[in-house]
Amino acid sequence: MPNSKKKLLQGNEACVEGALYAGCDFFGGYPITPSTEIAEILSVRLPQRGGKFIQMEDEIASLGAVIGAALAGRKALTATSGPGFSLKQECLGYACIAEVPCVIINVMRGGPSTGYPTGPSQSDIMQAKWGTHGDHPAVALTPASVQEILTETVRAFNLSEKYRTPVIVLYDEIIGHMREPITIPEPGELEVINRAKPECAKEDYLPYDENYLVAPLAPFGEGYRYHVTGLNHKADGFPVNDSEIIRENNERIMRKIDENIEDIEKNEEVFLDDAEIGIFTVGSTARSARFAVNALRKEGIKAGLLRPLTIWPFPDKAVKKMADQVKFIVVPELNLGQMIGEVQRVGNGACEVLGINRVDGESIHPTQIIDLIKKHK
Amino acid sequence: MAVPAAKQRLSVPFDYDKYLRPGKLPHIWCPGCGHGIVLKSLLRAIDKIGWEKDNLCMVSGIGCSSRTTGYVDCNTVHSLHGRAFAFATGIKFSKPELNTIVISGDGDAMAIGGNHFIHLCRRNIDITVLVYSNAIYGMTGGQYSPTTPAGSYATTSRYGNIEPPFDPCEMAKAAGATFVARSTAYHTKELEKILLQALEHKGTSVVDIIDSCPIYYGRMNKFKSASHMMNGLEKDGTITVAQAAKLTPEEIGGRQLRGILHQAERPEYCENYDNIIVKQATATKGA
């Protein structure tokens, strides 16, 4: 990146850079700690480039407006934290079934309820997957550095546009508020995916055309007149009572993610090749885990880290491989045990799985991980 | 071929099919439900203003009224319960050239969507809101709503409703809507005229439309038929602003006012954003 710009940025500032790089031209949000900087900065930056910023009356309306903007053809973003994410679940489900691309940033804080607004947490891992009712696809990305917040925000927009689905970016307050020197990529350096436009005659357009796994989405106002609903619908977007179509509707929105898991999945592996002890974690906790792995290696303990940048869909394949290889897996997380259940499910008894959990608003220190591994090995 | 003069003079019925999606009728509304009458008035108003279907966007929430969007051949969103105002705000703000209408009901707009309704009015964004007020939750089988009159019956107010009703027009006016009007399904030509004025208005326009739910509200409140209900609630239960001006409050009694109840000029949201925000932002860009 010879011409790229170096900057010292906060995580939430990097999120803005990523969003703008991806072509975000609409933000609808509501103030909530610790994500508010994203709204504040975009209120300045978006109008400078003809984009739209609106502070809505509540969290629900924020995602509602974002969905409306996306239907009007915009790349739309909202940002929130735990309690706001709870409120957004209603519209999140709508975006899933109506297949409206949009990006939701969730800077996680302690919970439940208002919880601990200024402390870090990873307690929305399961909410990102199961928060809204009904079976639905979940795509959630978990950056672990300020630089990654930028690149993963770009990837979130790309995935949402490509698969016509809401994409969640989950990061904890530590990386949301920490400052690191990062490189702002030059235009063209990172891939930016724009929404596929229909190629058919306007009168033949079907917003949920069965000939596609992901049909092109026409922006409102360009002559493709169609209907959007949160009810189960057929290819033309109109609600149905036909059980066969309802089944296909529900299954296809899952299938479009499941069948493209390799495109969506992204993991970082640290010393995993010959690891005898595995660590599985995300976000700020992965930074401690990386430190722990390096320290343990220096002592001759073969620890390795599997760090997903896509937590949903869950990296079953990579976790299975690790579980078959190592003696035990440690899952440190800033909650009382969310990812660990998934690791146990995938491992299915192949190895022992141990949790390190913290919900006191403090980060998991590398020594906690090191101590547990030394004690248990 | 020459057409006799008399034939040219006589009116032709309005061609609603021009604005309806083919094959969608008969609609789902119950026999005698006023929603179809309201929709017809709206379609005639849209025809009069001459909006192209490609540039027309209709957004609804959930409920009987909100099924309207499925029938109209334009850009339509059947959104979430109460959230049509938020969805529509996102659409209109993104593409101000889209003529945007929200179709809502009394439960959708005054209860679950109350907050969104207030703030849409406050922003004075150029959206026309139709509240189909039938004083009942019809889709779920007849529960009392925020506009159900005190003392009347619903499946969740079997002993009589003890809650006082909301006035959607007073709410809209207080919140900052710049065009507020009321009409009824019974007064179909008057409604068409008011809707046309609402569509023409720049800024948030709200039209509260009293229509009847003969199946749920009507049966539980001893109305014999749809027309009996229309006569009782819509014709005799309302009075025009002009008529009311000549009467004492006692003479007006419980009748609701029809006509334009409030009209004001105030900067429109999307224009304000362009004129103030974008101007300021681009001027200070280099700073």
Place this chain on the structure above:
Amino acid sequence: MAEAEKKLPRIEIDAVRCKGCSICVDFCPTKVLIMKGTIVAVDNLAACTRCQLCDLRCPDFAIRVFD
């Protein structure tokens, strides 16, 4: 001219759309329409004044008056 005035209108009823709510029958000022079973029917076409109230108040898009 006199002949044109005597000419009867044509009232089209869409039996599929009509739900038989009777609104058009009840509000017709000249009692042109009646209920026949569960849908509306024309009973006295000669009385029709072409006022179109039946069309305007029909919730079901089911009745139209042509000249």
